[in-house]
Amino acid sequence: xxxxxxxVLALSLFAMGQTSHAQGVDGIQTYLNDMSIRVKAASDPAExxxxxxxxxxxxxQALDKIEQSSLISSDDRTGLDSYRASLQENRDELAGVNxxxxxxDARLDAFADYSVQSLEQAAEKTVTISLVAALLIVxxxxxxx
Numbered sequence: 364x365x366x367x368x369x370x371v372l373a374l375s376l377f378a379m380g381q382t383s384h385a386q387g388v389d390g391i392q393t394y395l396n397d398m399s400i401r402v403k404a405a406s407d408p409a410e411x412x413x414x415x416x417x418x419x420x421x422x423x424q425a426l427d428k429i430e431q432s433s434l435i436s437s438d439d440r441t442g443l444d445s446y447r448a449s450l451q452e453n454r455d456e457l458a459g460v461n462x463x464x465x466x467x468d469a470r471l472d473a474f475a476d477y478s479v480q481s482l483e484q485a486a487e488k489t490v491t492i493s494l495v496a497a498l499l500i501v502x503x504x505x506x507x508x
Contacts, residue, residue: 395479402475408468449485
């Protein structure tokens with residue numbers, strides 16, 4: 364009977380961990396999708412750029428705060444560094460620096476969609492980000508916004 368109880372407990376914890384990790388990743392995706400919606404709703408290209416820059420800045424601030432946490436493992440730090448690199452590429456492309464051409468004003472809506480897909484794929488590639496890191500990202504994004 365005790366073995367059965369331990370097995371049920373272990374399976375329950377595993378299931379909750381998977382659900383919580385999915386919620387953390389979903390929170391990041393929700394933030395990115397909201398960014399894209401705000402960009403498309405803006406009519407002025409300068410406002411679109413400001414929304415994108417602000418969103419990228421908030422994501423970078425969240426990553427900075429998380430990396431300072433003692434709760435993050437070295438594997439998480441590696442995953443976060445990879446995610447940060449993808450974020451920086453999007454920032455560079457928007458600004459037209461570090462070998463990228465500046466995104467034309469007429470393409471900002473498409474760039475917002477591209478950024479969402481790019482950062483979501485980066486998050487999927489860095490699945491090594493643990494439940495703790497994913498939930499911390501979501502919490503910090505909520506606090507910063």
